Amino acid sequence: MEQPVKILIVEDEMVIAANISLQLTNLGYEVTGIIPRGEEALLHVKQNQPNIVLMDIQLKGRLDGVETVKMMQQDFDIPIIYLTANADDDNFNRAKATHPYAFISKPFKKLDLKRAIELTINQFKAKENNGDPSQDIPISPFILSDCIFVRHHEKMVKVDIKDILYIEAERNYCRIHSKDKEYLLVMTLKDMDEKLPNKHFIRVHRSFIINLSQIDEVATSHIVIAKKAIPLSKTLKEELLNRLQTI
Structure with missing residues (x-):
């Protein structure tokens, strides 16, 4: 029988941490601990070696989330998902330099958390199966209400929804044109x-x-976006026109 994925929560707002823990347990994951400080998290990781760490960027204490992750990564290669209530560019860029698997902005929906964890598991399993972590493995995107995080050259890259022009099918692949x-x-x-916000x-x-x-x-039979003519199916044209009228 497969062991449940072990997840450590590093979060100093205990109400949020308890809520996350309950959600993860309901999804079938094993929570190895809820820890409010970076220093304690480093010790916990050595002793328990979780599969994933959910890390709040704005931790109180000597080490914030990003500093904690940097120290953690000196000894362990554990996938990180950042939690943040303040995703300003400076914090985002500092966190991005540690190559996290996903970001979740607080307050977040249950689905955001569920997808971030699934995405992360998908990625580290792909790495294990491939045997070469440097290989660029395209992985399903992680979609929030205003942006998509996609795997691009071993990093999670944020793509704003407003910047996406169109998405094109290529067999079992999708190409996002931003x-x-x-x-x-x-x-x-x-x-x-099915995953994209339909508004x-x-x-x-x-x-x-x-x-x-x-x-x-x-x-009549196509749409133009950024000088690209995109074919318009007869069966889908009516829905498009209805949607355009309601905007």
């Missing part, structure tokens, strides 16, 4: 369609999902 970059994900367009996105063809706010032109 304003300045492209990201290839191991995920079908159908799965992507921003709509599927217009079996091979394309578009960002409604990026449409420049709607023609």
Whole structure:
């Protein structure tokens, strides 16, 4: 029988930590501890070796979350998911330099937590199976209400939803076309369609999902976004026009 994934919660707001612990237990994970300080977390990791650490960035005490993770990573290669109520650029960039598997902004929904953990497990299992952690393994994205975190060159990269132009199917892959970059994900367009917030996105063809706010032109059989003509399926055109009328 497979052992449950062991997760350490490092969070100094005890009400939040207890709530997270309850959610994780209900999802079938084993919580190895709830710890409010970075120094104690370092000791706990040595003794219990959890599979994942949920780390609040703004810890009180001598070490904040990012400093704690840096020290942890000197001895252990444990996937980190950051929790933060204040994702300003400075903190985000400091945290990003430690190569976390995901970020969760507080207050967060249960689904955000569930997906972040699933994404992380997916990634470290892919690393184990591949046997080469330096290999760039495209993994399912982690989707929040205003952004998507995607795996790109061994890092989690934040892509703002407002910057996504359209998403294109390539067999079992999806290619996100944003304003300045492209990201290839191991995920079908159908799965992507189910996960994306539908107030921003709509599927217009079996091979394309578009960002409604990026449409420049709607023609009889295609849509234009950033000078790209995207085919428009007859069966999906009516829904698109209805959606555009309600915006």
